[in-house]
Amino acid sequence: MGINTQLKTLLLSASLSALVSLPPAHAGQNNRQDQAPMASAKEAKIKHWRVPNSELKFTDISELKTAFIDSTPAAKQDGIAVGKLGLDAGNNEQIVALAKEIAAGKHGKFDSLLIAHRDKLLFESYFSRGRIDLPHPQSSASKVYISTIVGRAIQLGYLTMADLDKPLVSFLKNLDPSRFTKGAEKITLHKAMLMRSGIRISDEQAEKFRQSSPELKGQGLLQAYLEASAPITEASQSFKYQNDPMLVMQVIEAVVPGSAKKFIKTELLDKMGISNYGWSTHPVSGLPGDASMTSRAMLKFGKLAMNNGLWNGEQLIPAAYIARATDRLIYPNEAEIFGGGEAVSNQGYGYYWWGTDLTYDGKSYASASAQGGGGMYIMLIAELDLVIVVTAHERENTTQQLIAERILPAFVSQPDKLASH
Incomplete structure (x- = not known):
């Protein structure tokens, strides 16, 4: 994904205090073949890649002695319907063979692989540091959760689809426009969510802004960015993987009642039945930053998008917003794309x-x-009505190629079987 060194450093230095975390009770790690592995009481406290000034680190989670591979996932009363791989759809032998290869370390360091078809979870597996009840660090997948939050704000009327094309600074009343760099008004929500804000600051300035201080709290950090940036121009507003989601979170904080933190919990995660998660606080702005989610929670976000924003009969996100968000609105250059292969092409961004x-x-x-x-x-x-969830760590990003080579054949050659039983 072309994450630059500056962003990696910022992510690693982020304060990782959880926005909310309500894990279930644990009786210790369970590696029985017939039950998905669970986190120990100690591991259940881990929500992110690392916790500063603490011995609790995601990297310290013990490796599973035996991978968990299940073609008949258990119903957990968590809002996820389940089925049977090979009976409802798909080729059981092909997917299980792939999972066994993953367990043997042939495809890198996977932590989980889940596959859902037509709203039913048909396959669930955990490897290495994966646990069914342990929120997994999401890194830049967190951006999709931020995009979903914007959609929720639109559904509830705190923003509109037309607002996406308005200057981002027009939503923020605690800024001093007289000190902005030239062209700051060119940054719209639309462009910020395409990683095209156009903000360009030096490494020295970026390092300075990583040092938390009272004047940088809340909208102060954005004020500092807009003062320090080179002029915002058409040329500078090219795709660049940087801290643009922070700009969008500033708008969410400004337009929703209460706070972005409360809004995320009550208006999105609670609605989806997600209570076991972590959401870090940005070390400078104090706003929600990176998320950690269980694999089943990730599946819920996929199902929400696949169903055009509908969840249990309630329209949580406008269908029109989902269509735009998941569309390929731009095509970044190859240097900004991370992960591909012979069967992977036309990579774009929404x-x-x-x-x-x-x-x-x-x-x-x-x-x-x-x-x-x-x-x-x-x-x-969408054509196959598939949602695929993968968590992993420290691995080469060949996931899309692997999905094309090994998961597509299992469903293309095995059409939906629901009509036959």
Whole structure:
């Protein structure tokens, strides 16, 4: 995904205090073959890649002795319907063979692989540091959650679709426009969600802004960015993987009642039945930053998008917004794209969603995906009604190629079987 060094440093230095975290009770790690592995009481406290000044780190989670591979996922009363791979749809043997290869370390350091078809979870597996009840760091997949929050604000009337094309600074009343760099008004919500704000600051300034101080809290950080940036021009507003989601979160904080933190919980996660998660606080602005989600929670976000914003009969996100967010609105250059392969082409970008064509047997299937460094994916393949979730760590990003080579064939060659039983 082309995450630059500056952004990586910022992510790693982020304060990781959880926005909310309500894990279930734990009786210790369970590695029985017939039950998905659970986190120990100690591991359940871990919500992010690392917790500063603490011994609790995601990297310290013990490796599973035995991978968990399940073609008949258990119903958990968590709002996720389940089915049987090979009976409802798909080729059980092909997917299980892939999972066994993952367990043997042939495809990098996967932590989980889940596959849902027609709203039913048909396959669930955990490897390495994966646990069914442990929120996994999302890295840049967190951006899709921010995009979803914008959609929720639009659904509730705190923003409109037309507002997407308004200057971002028009929503923020605590700024001093007289000190902005030239062209600051060219930054719209639309462009910020395409990673095209055009803000360009030096490494020295970026390092300075990583040092928290009272004047940089809240909208103060954006004020500092807009003062220090080079002029915002058409040329500078090219795709660049940087801290643009922070700009969008500033708008959410400004337009919703209460706070962005409360809004995320009550108007989105509570609605979706997601209570076991982590959401860090940005170390400078004090606003919500990066998220950690369980694999099943990730699946819920995929299902929400696949169903055009509808959740349990309630329209949480406007369908028109979902369509735009998951569309390929721009096509970044190759230097900004991370992960590909012979069967992966036409990679584009929407509102923090990536779009890709995956090819199998001469036919291309359009996909949309949340992507996070280290190997996090929520992938939608609408034509096949598939939602695929992957969590991983420290691995080469060949996931899209692997999906094209090994998961597409299992569903293309095995059509939906619901009509036959």
